[in-house]
Amino acid sequence: xxxxxxxxxxxxxxxxxxxxxxxxxxxxxxxxxxxxxxxxxxxxxxxxxxxxxxxxxxxxxxxxxxxxxxxxxxxxxxxxxxxxxxxxxxxxxxxxxxxxxxxxxxxxxxxxxxxxxxxxxxxxxxxxxxxxxxxxxxxxxxxxxxxxxxxxxxxxx
Amino acid sequence: xxxxxxxxxxxxxxxxxxxxxxxxxxxxxxxxxxxxxxxxxxxxxxxxxxxxxxxxxxxxxxxxxxxxxxxxxxxxxxxxxxxxxxxxxxxxxxxxxxxxxxxxxxxxxxxxxxxxxxxxxxxxxxxxxxxxxxxxxxxxxxxxxxxxxxxxxxxxxxxxxxxxxxxxxxxxxxxxxxxxxxxxxxxxxxxxxxxxxxxxx
Numbered sequence: 001x002x003x004x005x006x007x008x009x010x011x012x013x014x015x016x017x018x019x020x021x022x023x024x025x026x027x028x029x030x031x032x033x034x035x036x037x038x039x040x041x042x043x044x045x046x047x048x049x050x051x052x053x054x055x056x057x058x059x060x061x062x063x064x065x066x067x068x069x070x071x072x073x074x075x076x077x078x079x080x081x082x083x084x085x086x087x088x089x090x091x092x093x094x095x096x097x098x099x100x101x102x103x104x105x106x107x108x109x110x111x112x113x114x115x116x117x118x119x120x121x122x123x124x125x126x127x128x129x130x131x132x133x134x135x136x137x138x139x140x141x142x143x144x145x146x147x148x149x150x151x152x153x154x155x156x157x
Numbered sequence: 158x159x160x161x162x163x164x165x166x167x168x169x170x171x172x173x174x175x176x177x178x179x180x181x182x183x184x185x186x187x188x189x190x191x192x193x194x195x196x197x198x199x200x201x202x203x204x205x206x207x208x209x210x211x212x213x214x215x216x217x218x219x220x221x222x223x224x225x226x227x228x229x230x231x232x233x234x235x236x237x238x239x240x241x242x243x244x245x246x247x248x249x250x251x252x253x254x255x256x257x258x259x260x261x262x263x264x265x266x267x268x269x270x271x272x273x274x275x276x277x278x279x280x281x282x283x284x285x286x287x288x289x290x291x292x293x294x295x296x297x298x299x300x301x302x303x304x305x306x307x308x309x310x311x312x313x314x315x316x317x318x319x320x321x322x323x324x325x326x327x328x329x330x331x332x333x334x335x336x337x338x339x340x341x342x343x344x345x346x347x348x349x350x351x352x353x354x355x356x357x358x
Contacts, residue, residue, distance in 0.1 A: 009357060011357065013158060045270070048271050049273075049274050049275075051161050051274035052274065052275075053353065053355070053357075063357040065158050065159070065161075065357060068243075117228070117267070132298070133297065133298075
């Protein structure tokens with residue numbers, strides 16, 4: 001059977017502001033008491049996308065279609081008409097911290113993770129791998145490196 | 158509203174260009190204004206094929222030459238493709254959709270979310286029914302997995318319902334659609350899926 005759009009979603013086509021801004025804070029707070037504040041949860045891995053179909057925490061069907069110059073951030077206000085506001089929540093991805101023993105180990109570890117195209121965040125003496133899937137899948141790949149580099153796997157803070 | 162950018166990746170010969178050719182007919186019927194960017198290694202082969210097909214004016218088909226690893230221009234440094242898409246949008250106001258075809262590759266290619274809003278991965282039955290079980294990043298992470306050449310299953314010893322079920326299982330229930338692009342079968346479903354998930358029209 002051909003799959004066609006059954007109904008038009010509520011279009012969210014711009015970021016109007018940030019929930020943390022004073023001018024939005026009071027408005028959203030008031031709407032929350034009136035039951036007019038809804039949230040869409042977006043995985044961190046999808047936050048760079050400009051378009052996606054999403055459902056609010058109250059089941060409202062929405063479609064995000066942002067201009068190329070705008071980016072989704074946690075607390076982005078996507079809709080407001082006086083009676084309803086919709087705010088984005090970016091769900092932080094799980095991370096796995098890798099701590100190499102020496103500079104030599106760090107170079108091997110960095111080269112390995114680069115070859116696997118993993119998204120990483122660097123810190124002082126550590127590297128966080130941003131997990132886009134089960135942690136076990138990432139640990140499986142690191143087992144192959146065990147004899148070549150010494151490093152510790154820790155949970156990210 | 159800016160045009161949706163949709164990536165199409167998959168192994169060499171799986172039917173990426175054939176899928177685009179078949180989709181262009183459906184998209185035109187639905188009134189969806191479309192342009193295409195192809196990625197080849199060092200030629201414009203796929204772009205030329207689409208231009209010769211005549212379903213889009215030639216100026217709406219652009220080619221990017223990856224030079225080497227086709228992953229790089231859709232993931233690590235997608236600036237060439239982003240610039241090509243920006244130019245298309247500037248030259249054709251009102252464009253609804255830009256399809257970005259990756260150079261043919263293995264099972265590991267994925268698209269950067271900085272480049273595309275949605276991407277699909279095309280594999281084919283003749284490549285073997287073990288492909289979904291190999292769980293490459295393309296298979297697991299694509300927004301939509303297309304299994305093409307479904308009609309070849311009896312000729313290459315593939316239990317197609319089982320292959321479809323395994324693909325759905327490894328993707329955790331993520332969307333999987335069968336096609337026979339050469340005959341246009343299943344293509345309306347692919348376009349319908351895009352309309353719902355990313356075109357919104």
